[in-house]
Amino acid sequence: MEIELEEIRDFLAQRPPFDHLPDAALDLLLGEMSIRYLRRTSQVPPEGDTGDFLYLVRKGALEVHDSTGKLMEKLGEGDYFIPYCDNPDSERLQANAEEDTLVYLAPCDVLKRLRSSSPEFDHFFSAGTNERLRLAIHQITDDGGLNNSSLMNISAAELFESRVVQTSPDSTVLQAAQIMTEHGVSSLLITADDRLVGIVTDKDLRRRFICQRLAYDTPIEQVMTPNPIYISSDTPAFEALLRMTREGVHHLPVVDPDGLKGLISTTDLIRYQSAHGPYLVREILRAERIDDLKNSAARLPRLQIQLAESGATAHHIGQVVSSVTDAITQRLLVLAEQQLGPAPLAYAWVSGGSQARQEQTSYSDQDNALILADGYQSEHEAYFAALANFVCDGLDACGFYYCPGEAMASNPKWRQPLARWRSYFSTWIEKPEPMALMLSSIFFDLRLVAGDAELFDQLQQGVLEQTQKNKIFLAYMAANALQHRPPLGFFRQLVLISDGDHDNTFDIKHRGLVTIVDLARVYALSCGCTEVNTLDRLRFSAAHGALSQEGAANLIDALEFISILRIRHQAKQLKQGQAADNYLPPNELSALERGHLRDAFKVIAEMQSALDSRYQASRFY
Amino acid sequence: MAWWTFWRQWQSLEQQRQALLKHTPAGPLRDYLAVPFADPNSDFRTLTYTALDFETTGLEPQQDELLSLGVVDMRDMAIHLGTAQHEIIAPQNDIPEASAVIHAITDDQAALGISCRRAIELLLQRLAGKVLIAHYARLELGFINACCRRLYGGQFLIPTVDTLLLGRRWIDNRNLYLQQSDLRLNALRNRFNLPRYKAHNALTDALATAELFQALTVQRLPERHVPLKELEYRGKY
Numbered sequence: 001m002e003i004e005l006e007e008i009r010d011f012l013a014q015r016p017p018f019d020h021l022p023d024a025a026l027d028l029l030l031g032e033m034s035i036r037y038l039r040r041t042s043q044v045p046p047e048g049d050t051g052d053f054l055y056l057v058r059k060g061a062l063e064v065h066d067s068t069g070k071l072m073e074k075l076g077e078g079d080y081f082i083p084y085c086d087n088p089d090s091e092r093l094q095a096n097a098e099e100d101t102l103v104y105l106a107p108c109d110v111l112k113r114l115r116s117s118s119p120e121f122d123h124f125f126s127a128g129t130n131e132r133l134r135l136a137i138h139q140i141t142d143d144g145g146l147n148n149s150s151l152m153n154i155s156a157a158e159l160f161e162s163r164v165v166q167t168s169p170d171s172t173v174l175q176a177a178q179i180m181t182e183h184g185v186s187s188l189l190i191t192a193d194d195r196l197v198g199i200v201t202d203k204d205l206r207r208r209f210i211c212q213r214l215a216y217d218t219p220i221e222q223v224m225t226p227n228p229i230y231i232s233s234d235t236p237a238f239e240a241l242l243r244m245t246r247e248g249v250h251h252l253p254v255v256d257p258d259g260l261k262g263l264i265s266t267t268d269l270i271r272y273q274s275a276h277g278p279y280l281v282r283e284i285l286r287a288e289r290i291d292d293l294k295n296s297a298a299r300l301p302r303l304q305i306q307l308a309e310s311g312a313t314a315h316h317i318g319q320v321v322s323s324v325t326d327a328i329t330q331r332l333l334v335l336a337e338q339q340l341g342p343a344p345l346a347y348a349w350v351s352g353g354s355q356a357r358q359e360q361t362s363y364s365d366q367d368n369a370l371i372l373a374d375g376y377q378s379e380h381e382a383y384f385a386a387l388a389n390f391v392c393d394g395l396d397a398c399g400f401y402y403c404p405g406e407a408m409a410s411n412p413k414w415r416q417p418l419a420r421w422r423s424y425f426s427t428w429i430e431k432p433e434p435m436a437l438m439l440s441s442i443f444f445d446l447r448l449v450a451g452d453a454e455l456f457d458q459l460q461q462g463v464l465e466q467t468q469k470n471k472i473f474l475a476y477m478a479a480n481a482l483q484h485r486p487p488l489g490f491f492r493q494l495v496l497i498s499d500g501d502h503d504n505t506f507d508i509k510h511r512g513l514v515t516i517v518d519l520a521r522v523y524a525l526s527c528g529c530t531e532v533n534t535l536d537r538l539r540f541s542a543a544h545g546a547l548s549q550e551g552a553a554n555l556i557d558a559l560e561f562i563s564i565l566r567i568r569h570q571a572k573q574l575k576q577g578q579a580a581d582n583y584l585p586p587n588e589l590s591a592l593e594r595g596h597l598r599d600a601f602k603v604i605a606e607m608q609s610a611l612d613s614r615y616q617a618s619r620f621y
Numbered sequence: 622m623a624w625w626t627f628w629r630q631w632q633s634l635e636q637q638r639q640a641l642l643k644h645t646p647a648g649p650l651r652d653y654l655a656v657p658f659a660d661p662n663s664d665f666r667t668l669t670y671t672a673l674d675f676e677t678t679g680l681e682p683q684q685d686e687l688l689s690l691g692v693v694d695m696r697d698m699a700i701h702l703g704t705a706q707h708e709i710i711a712p713q714n715d716i717p718e719a720s721a722v723i724h725a726i727t728d729d730q731a732a733l734g735i736s737c738r739r740a741i742e743l744l745l746q747r748l749a750g751k752v753l754i755a756h757y758a759r760l761e762l763g764f765i766n767a768c769c770r771r772l773y774g775g776q777f778l779i780p781t782v783d784t785l786l787l788g789r790r791w792i793d794n795r796n797l798y799l800q801q802s803d804l805r806l807n808a809l810r811n812r813f814n815l816p817r818y819k820a821h822n823a824l825t826d827a828l829a830t831a832e833l834f835q836a837l838t839v840q841r842l843p844e845r846h847v848p849l850k851e852l853e854y855r856g857k858y
Contacts, residue, residue: 005705007819007828008828030702031702032703033702036835037813038839039840058816100814100836102814
């Protein structure tokens with residue numbers, strides 16, 4: 001092989017999986033390659049050809065069909081087609097040239113020999129769709145980790161202060177305060193026999209001691225927070241951050257089975273980036289006016305960018321953004337009650353849709369509802385209408401715009417006593433009409449945000465008992481889940497849709513995330529899963545046999561990969577001061593990402609067709 | 622020279638080869654001529670081709686010199702990259718600036734090249750029994766012939782397909798308006814949806830020519846039999 005074959009060499013070296021080959025292996029491959037020019041409409045492999053080649057399109061286009069003649073994908077420059085090489089996805093595929101096409105042929109036996117020269121290259125040919133996707137996610141997470149300040153990559157052990165300042169429960173408040181001052185700390189751990197029994201912070205001293213006018217010799221036991229939540233030293237720092245966000249605390253003791261290890265504080269975390277989550281929540285929970293909440297909410301996009309850049313998974317980002325939205329909602333309810341007086345009867349404020357699933361990115365629109373206790377009378381209507389309007393208006397002001405379908409507590413239809421909610425669900429489940437199904441992505445994904453947990457649990461339990469039994473309902477839900485289909489793949493700057501049509505951009509939401517979210521909902525409703533987060537639903541469903549372990553693992557990978565692309569796309573837009581959207585132009589994707597996306601689409605399509613045949617869902621769409 | 626021109630009008634290429642073989646002194650050229658030529662009646666798909674391109678110091682085979690050669694073979698209508706070869710050839714004289722601008726071969730690089738004698742020897746070995754593919758073959762043929770006369774005192778000959786002529790025929794057959802610049806290698810490649818390669822490296826151009834030949838003949842693939850002679854260049858422009 002001659003070095004002057006650089007035109008072909010360069011072309012190969014830029015494309016996965018060949019980009020992984022060391023120079024010597026690439027040269028060896030080039031020496032075994034050949035070039036063919038295919039006439040428009042001619043077949044690949046050509047008649048009489050064994051087809052034991054990888055066909056790399058250099059110019060032109062190929063259409064790939066399965067054995068029934070259905071269009072599987074369209075290949076353009078840089079895409080390749082492997083008809084027979086013993087690849088694990090081996091269906092007998094046939095292609096034909098859609099235009100006059102120049103192809104580079106690499107013999108399968110040579111590719112096989114070269115596998116040993118690079119693990120990544122080997123993986124490309126030996127691994128199936130699913131394994132490739134898994135590897136890709138690992139690589140992306142690794143890339144994110146290049147930034148070593150990423151909270152994803154360190155455990156609490158690397159952050160906490162091991163010089164534990166502690167005292168016993170019978171110390172007086174004065175002694176405790178002296179110890180804290182002496183050590184210059186704002187929190188003190190209370191231990192008995194080397195066991196953690198409580199924690200005291202500056203704030204506790206202010207609120208539970210000074211303001212209560214207690215005596216200096218009061219035992220600290222009476223002022224401390226007993227049995228504080230704690231983490232173990234191998235907890236990822238990110239998890240620690242999440243715990244603080246959710247629990248609204250700034251100090252977390254670190255306790256291992258062999259005893260107390262130390263204390264991690266938000267100050268420790270703030271030395272690392274993306275520590276804004278807990279502060280934001282704290283600020284929100286203290287806000288006195290809608291304007292304060294608006295200011296806090298305005299910081300969500302920046303938080304999202306920071307998290308994305310620190311290598312957080314899409315799952316974690318969804319959790320953080322949703323906790324912030326939850327906090328805003330909770331605070332709005334408190335402010336409403338301050339204005340309107342306490343609620344005349346118990347209620348549960350629930351969110352639906354992406355906020356409920358904790359898959360929100362900044363500025364999703366709001367979906368919510370109110371479940372009222374059964375003592376509800378018409379005289380209560382005015383109060384709850386005012387409450388709901390206050391919260392929904394507040395959320396809108398904070399950028400969580402009104403739901404276009406009016407699926408909000410401010411709509412009287414979605415502000416009803418428990419009994420009425422039960423009859424809503426009974427109707428939807430017994431008579432699953434298309435209109436009701438349109439609401440399914442909101443009302444079959446409900447999560448309690450504030451109020452009476454009992455009310456919510458009662459409703460959810462009843463609903464899940466009904467859905468599990470009702471096969472017709474599940475079949476409708478399955479049909480609903482099959483309304484959104486993943487694309488076949490990409491062709492040049494276009495996204496190829498199943499019927500041979502194309503889109504100009506990849507709609508990450510409807511042709512990606514929604515397809516998986518909808519699948520997970522059907523599994524979850526079929527096995528009584530109370531979780532609404534898609535990842536949790538998939539895990540639960542696999543654990544309860546509604547879905548195979550492998551199917552769940554594959555869908556989780558596909559979900560994570562597509563979500564990461566969305567997070568990155570949105571982070572890029574937010575950084576440029578644009579509104580974040582879900583439309584990814586194919587030219588923003590690398591050849592490798594296109595390949596992985598194609599794998600993800602394949603996983604989704606397989607699971608959709610399995611669901612289709614299981615529920616014979618095609619009867620309903 | 623007149624006898625030669627007259628003589629070859631009624632002689633087949635193969636007959637000419639046999640006649641030349643008798644008059645050529647022992648050496649690489651004679652060895653080359655000892656191998657029978659491809660039969661002009663055989664189907665063009667069954668033959669083995671070598672695509673060739675030279676970079677030279679100018680366009681006059683009698684006075685200009687070879688600077689590099691690139692060759693690649695085509696068999697069973699597939700170009701085999703393992704057969705690709707590129708050689709820099711050391712000229713006797715300095716490289717004129719006018720040509721250096723085009724092929725970007727500097728005197729220093731050229732000095733490291735093989736001798737012209739070695740290059741022609743190598744070429745004769747590779748071309749034996751093959752069909753030559755070149756774009757504007759007259760230039761490649763002219764240079765090989767001039768070298769063979771100088772080195773071995775004999776005449777060179779080879780069955781040849783010329784992509785420039787085939788391209789002109791393709792355009793003429795479609796009654797398309799033709800400009801001279803339309804016949805350039807890259808202009809023709811563009812017409813056939815072939816990728817743009819960096820021009821003026823002998824091997825890249827040889828490869829580009831072989832691909833163009835594939836494209837120019839692809840519409841004849843469905844025909845049952847296409848004899849080589851229908852595609853052949855017979856020394857006329």
